[in-house]
Amino acid sequence: MAARRSRYLHLHMWLLFTFLYLPIVVLVVLSFNASGLPTSWGGFSLEWYRDLLSNEDLLASIKNSLIVAGYVTAISTVLGTFLAIGLQRTVRSRVLDSVLFLPAVIPDIVLAIGLLSFFNLLRFTLGIHTIVIAHVVFDMIFVAAIVRTRLGYFDRRIEEAAADLGANPVKTFLLVTLPAIMPGVVAGALVAFTLSIDEFVIAFFNSGPGSITFPIRVYSMIRFGVTPVINAVAAIVMVVSLLTMLIALRLTRPKGERSANLGVGA
Amino acid sequence: MTGVAAPARRARGRVWGPRAVLLGPGVAWWVAFFLIPVGVLIAYSFFRRGPYGGVIYEPTLKNYARAFDSLYIGVLWTSVRIASIATAVSLLLAYPAALFITRAPARWRVPLLVLVILPFWTSFLIRTYAWIVLLNPAGLINKMLIGGGVIDEPLPLLYNEFAVTLGLVYAYLPLMVLPIYASLERLGPQPSEAAADLYATPSQVLRKITIPLTLPGIVAGCIFVFVPSLGNFIVPDLLGGGQTVMIGNVIQQQFLQARDWPFGAVLAMSVIALMVVVLAVQAQVHRRTQEVEHGRAA
């Protein structure tokens, strides 16, 4: 009985992985297809990768996305880490937690138009800075969540010992707390980076003339027709995000720890 | 909980300063760029649209009255329906997967989990685009089915509600697996082993023990899939062929095409209202299960 069920679960797992990875594998394979058509194989080719490298608009958008993600990662890592430590030292309250975490739950479109209305009211010019502001709002929450799980493993008595030995709060933080939670901070930063690089809806509404980000560019490419260059872009994005994710994962897990928290856990 | 924290707080009363320093910047950012913008949106929903767009600061309830037009109720209903189906399908796919992973040998669990989650960390737009390539009438799946002699005419797989639902499931499935896995793992094998000792059949164990006790994980997963599906406008836009309109599309349309921000804000309120309802249900479930667990522990 149990064996049969386990066989069923096995099959289910295989089907699930097929569902999850078929589209990705297809895109990656197509990115090397000389014919560029999804339906016929025209031989191996790197043509679309070359096209990608000469596509100035695309490269400019990648540059913009990297700039945005750079700022976003820096700001939200600092704010999120502080937030996590601060929350750890405050009254634990589920209500407070859920309210603070709202920006991570609320549908993007609501946050996007809310920020747009707000920037409009204050006569902010839209650009890189408005996208950064918007991304930090939800990214710092993710960082806070991740750092917090790491803080869970941290014994606060060490901090107290440091204080007893005469270290001031700043010193204690820099020399004791921060090194202990560093893996969590780095993982949080990586997640923040990944989320910002891929964010479309909020950037779409809050970008200005010179701040077309990579997802906005990709959206426009998709809207304007299925071009093989997208496949090459897809393949690269897959590989890069795969690597970032694996690194993030290694860092959140203290050695020998069994649960993996990926920043979206309940 | 508070009972535990209170003495600790008293003991560290002197660190109020650092705590303000720690929480201050984050909370300030949160207030300035989340709370206030949402507030602005709420305020806009009570004002009048200016000619050719913009907002005229004259209070009115007309926008809300208009939202009750059968058209928008219909769109909202469609969105709730599609998001619900996507959630249900994700649950059916995710629960067995989570079960499988929990029962796998310890060293396999994390790699399996990572494999489930990885696609989620790659570009959302590109993953959605992949389905255009796969599903379109001249696409891979139809070509394979025709080539294999299964069908003569291409199946209408793309540009309909089916494609939109599929796209949403694909986009958010990992968000369902994670919390279910977390709650299954927390549960551990003991309760089901105990039940089996009492001669419960595996399916009884699943129905009467495992599923009820992992309900918080299920509910959390459902929220993670339902809420973003509800407000999504990209998937209907790209996979719906302009023939499936969800509330996100209408909100986007009000802000861009019609330039009727106040009305767009009202529609956003409907999304927020639905989200609040869903979160309230979650809080309720969470409380109940905690009571059950406390009972168990005692």
Place this chain on the structure above:
Amino acid sequence: MRHRFLRLVAVVSVAGLVLAACGSDDGGGSPPAASDGAAEPADISGTTLTISNWDAYMPKSVVKGFEQETGVEVEYAIHTTNEDIMGKITAANGTGFDLVFVSGPFVQALTNLGWAAEIDQSQIPNLSNLDPEATELAFDPGNTHSVPYTWGTTGICYRDDLVGDAPTSWEAFRTPSPQTDGKMTMLGTDRWLLQPALLSLGYSINTTDPAQIEEAKAWTMSAKENLLAFDDTTFYSKLVSGEASLVQAWDGWCEYGRAEDPKNIDFVIPDEGSDLWTDTMVVLEASENKAAAYAFIDYILRPEIGKSIVEFTLYKMPNAGVMAAVDPAIIADFPTLAITPTELFEQEAQTDLGEDGTILWTETATEIKA
């Protein structure tokens, strides 16, 4: 592939421009800003000009050429639709751009909002190159707030080899043949969505009469049953791949399809007539660099520059000098380029619908698509 042709055109026109630039540089000597010809008024060298245009609606070489000649740095943004750029301008209260490309009705909207600058025609000497018809367009007679960029009409683009009888009427969408049933697309943006219905019913394409709109809605709803999708941007590639056999299309975009499949793809203006649409260049009132914006418009209106635009976009320009300069071989390959201003002027021009009209149209479009 789709872009191969465009790429070829782009390469050719870049090469042409580089040669032209070299020629004039060699002749003129040193600074690129000091171009000969018409009086160059204000010194705009070193300034920045922010433009927003549809994606792939102007060859890169044109912008590069302008930058080289004037020393102006062009910040070139793209928008997907008129609505997209209107949303951006609204969000920024009329600021953020110096020059935007929008369709006719949106010129009226921008003007009514006070965001479109009144054009100082003395700064655009090449305005005289415009066809006389292009100076009396219904949405902006006398070109006081806009300068036409391209113009054209909307028709049915179809696959000869797949449809059987060639379509002649907008009714094709309501009474499909077995070959076209479920293999048609219609444009999804509000202004074009109702057009087949309105033209078929004999109403104005600018109507705001609720009863007429209601009828047009019913017409379009019944057509929707037979459609593959509403599609504004990829209908021509659907024709090429055979996903679709008959689509509502702008003339130039049908040519994109023809570029890939010259044997089988054709375009027709249905018997009930169609629209005259015009895409224009509008200088924003808030622009702090109007001089450069005018210089850019003037540059676009030059025959040799317009020629490279037409050959790249396959859209007509309302500029006889430009159209005369276009390579006859290209016109032969893409016959909609041969549609004359007179023929275009027989179609009804799109104008703005006003506040209530816009709401009614948007709501109707949502009802149709939902």
